[in-house]
Every structure is written in C-alpha cells, then in structure tokens.
Amino acid sequence: MAYRRMFRAATVVCAAVMAGTVPAGGRAVADSPVTDVRVRPVAAASSPTPSPSPDPFKGLSADQIADRAVSATQSATSLRMxxxxTSDDQPLDVDFSLNDKQECSGRMKIKGGAAELRQMDKITYMKGDERFWRVSMTSQGVPERQIDATIELLKGRWLKITPGQAGSRDLSGVCDLKALLADMGKDKDKDKDKDERGELTRGPDAKVDGTPVATLVNKKPGDGTTTVSVSQKGKPYILKMVKADGDEPGTMVLSDFDKPVKVVVPPADETVDLSKLDQGTRT
Incomplete structure (x- = not known):
C-alpha cells in the first residue's frame, strides 16, 4: 500500500535525529531541559457508524478510494503528524507540523527522553533533555566522558546544525513535506504478486475526531494489517493510519491540513553551533 510509507515517517524522523546528533570525529550532541514536552494523545476512532448520505465514495473500489486519498493528501501545503x-521494541512518539517550504516544528519521545526540533531556512535547531541526548549518544558509541561534557556544554541551549555540517544531510529530509508526500505515490507493490502485497478492501465506516471516514484495510502476509481512514467530508485526506502486528506497528494521525506552520528561531544566545562542540566552546 503506497501510503504506508508515510506511516513509517515517524520512524524515519527519529532515526534521522538520532543519526544526525553526532558530529564528525565521533563526538556527540547534548542536552537541555525541555519544558512541557509532550506528545498529544492520538484520538482513537469511535465505534463504527453509518456512512453519511450520500456516500462520496459510492461505486468506487477500495483501490480507487486509495488513489483519491493519496492525490488529495499530496496536494496539502502543510499538515500535522x-x-x-514501535521500532525495535521501542515506542517512538512524534508530534510534528511541517509545510512545503521545508519548515517544521515538533517534539518527540524515545526511551524516556524527549526533544524538540525546529527547522527553518535549511537550519536545524534541536533541544533535548538529558535522557534523550544520553540515549542518542550512547547509541552512536560515544564515550561516557564525552557524553557528560557535551551535555554540560549544551545545558539550557539549542544545538544549531547548518547545511554541510555533520548530520545535516540526515536531518534535511525530516521536514521535507513535498518529498514525503511524493513518496506516497510510488506504489512499487503493484509490481508484486497479489498474495505478497495483500488485498485492499473497504471496511466499516467510522469517525476520526468527529469526522466521518471510510476505512481501507490491507492485510499483507507476514506484515500485519494496516487500516487507513479517509475523510468523507471535504477533501479525501488521509486522517489516520493504524498498523497492527508486523514491522513497526503503531498509530499515526494527520490533521491541520493547509494551516500555517509557525516556526520560531531560537535566540542566538540560546544556541550552540555544532562546529563548536569539538572545540569545547560556546557560540
């Protein structure tokens, strides 16, 4: 199913952040307390309800509904994810708002640590609590002594990563909405045997946060079941994706389509340039 690639974006975000926090030479990034860092709870769909009348998808196959949903979601200029x-038995929580200008603002949690990320003008700013940075640097094999020193250096500050610096390439795609949505349309599964890619069917209608939706269900052998909720009101945006069992199970909700994304650049005196970490000085 093409748009399951977007469902994996949460894992991609965390992986890019984890990989992008270690500058050249094996040194790592650091921490600062994040206040009120929370991932808002994902609203669960209510019990199935009768579809609205008339059904906007009446007469369409599940595949045709999916095509409309992908096209509509690709047309968005911004959204919230x-x-x-769950990846490698570890839950990853994300809450990101991003637009088609490669600007974004969001929060994430992993292994008990939390971090905030902002990106604007191709510059990435990151601010994590001690637990987040310690986990990040440990996963990259950074010595404990260097971890402690870096955390102390960045305490209460944002890490600033500019294009061309270590990790900038990994982080550049985190807020690229156009690339993310474009990838949704690349359905390589169509070239596979039907038994391998599974069969897409329409399930019972439901609601997501009060909006009536059509549900599309894909059961892929060996990779669990993915249920996608498509709005029956207005544009047929993808509003929710739930993956049960298989690799990277979880739930993702998309909302705030075409709404402005506000990104606040941290003050210069609250940032530490990535290049300064190896020098042991602050900006």
Missing part, C-alpha cells in the same frame, strides 16, 4: 510507532 502525531502518534506512536
């Missing part, structure tokens, strides 16, 4: 995905 929030939810939880």
């Amino acid at each position: 929030a939810g939880r995905v």
Whole structure:
C-alpha cells in the first residue's frame, strides 16, 4: 500500500535525529531541559457508524478510494503528524507540523527522553533533555566522558546544525513535506504478486475526531494489517493510519491540513553551533 510509507515517517524522523546528533570525529550532541514536552494523545476512532448520505465514495473500489486519498493528501501545503510507532521494541512518539517550504516544528519521545526540533531556512535547531541526548549518544558509541561534557556544554541551549555540517544531510529530509508526500505515490507493490502485497478492501465506516471516514484495510502476509481512514467530508485526506502486528506497528494521525506552520528561531544566545562542540566552546 503506497501510503504506508508515510506511516513509517515517524520512524524515519527519529532515526534521522538520532543519526544526525553526532558530529564528525565521533563526538556527540547534548542536552537541555525541555519544558512541557509532550506528545498529544492520538484520538482513537469511535465505534463504527453509518456512512453519511450520500456516500462520496459510492461505486468506487477500495483501490480507487486509495488513489483519491493519496492525490488529495499530496496536494496539502502543510499538515500535522502525531502518534506512536514501535521500532525495535521501542515506542517512538512524534508530534510534528511541517509545510512545503521545508519548515517544521515538533517534539518527540524515545526511551524516556524527549526533544524538540525546529527547522527553518535549511537550519536545524534541536533541544533535548538529558535522557534523550544520553540515549542518542550512547547509541552512536560515544564515550561516557564525552557524553557528560557535551551535555554540560549544551545545558539550557539549542544545538544549531547548518547545511554541510555533520548530520545535516540526515536531518534535511525530516521536514521535507513535498518529498514525503511524493513518496506516497510510488506504489512499487503493484509490481508484486497479489498474495505478497495483500488485498485492499473497504471496511466499516467510522469517525476520526468527529469526522466521518471510510476505512481501507490491507492485510499483507507476514506484515500485519494496516487500516487507513479517509475523510468523507471535504477533501479525501488521509486522517489516520493504524498498523497492527508486523514491522513497526503503531498509530499515526494527520490533521491541520493547509494551516500555517509557525516556526520560531531560537535566540542566538540560546544556541550552540555544532562546529563548536569539538572545540569545547560556546557560540
């Protein structure tokens, strides 16, 4: 199913952040307390309800509804992506708002640590609590002594990563909405045997946060079941994706389509340039 690639975006975000926090030479990034860092709970769909009359998808196959949903979601200039995905038995919580200008603002949680990320003018700013940075640097094999020193250096500050610096390439795609949505349309599964890619069917209608939706269900052998909720009101945006069992199960909710994304650049005196970490000085 093409748009399951977007469901994996939460894992991609966390992986890019984790990989992008270690500058050249094996040194790592650091921490600062994040106040009120929370991933808002994902609203669960209510019990199935009768579809609205008339049904906007009447007479369409599940595949045709999916095509409309992908096209509509691809047309969005901005959106919010929030939810939880489990990868390698670890829950990853994300809550990101991003637009088609490669600007974004969001929060994430992993292994008990939390971090905030902002991106504007191709510059990334990151601010994590001690637990987040310690987990990040430990996963990259950074010595404990260097971890402690870096955390102390960045305490209460944002890490500033500019294009060309270590990790900038990993982080550049985190807020690229156009690339993310474009990838939804690449359905390589169509070239596979039907038994391998599973069969897409329409399930019972439901609601997501009060909006009536059509549900599309894909059961893929060996990779669990994915249920996608498509709005029956207004544009047929994808509003919710739930993956049960298989690799990276979880729930992702999309909302705030085409709404402005506000990104506040941290003050210069609250940032530490990535290049300064190896020098042991602050900006």
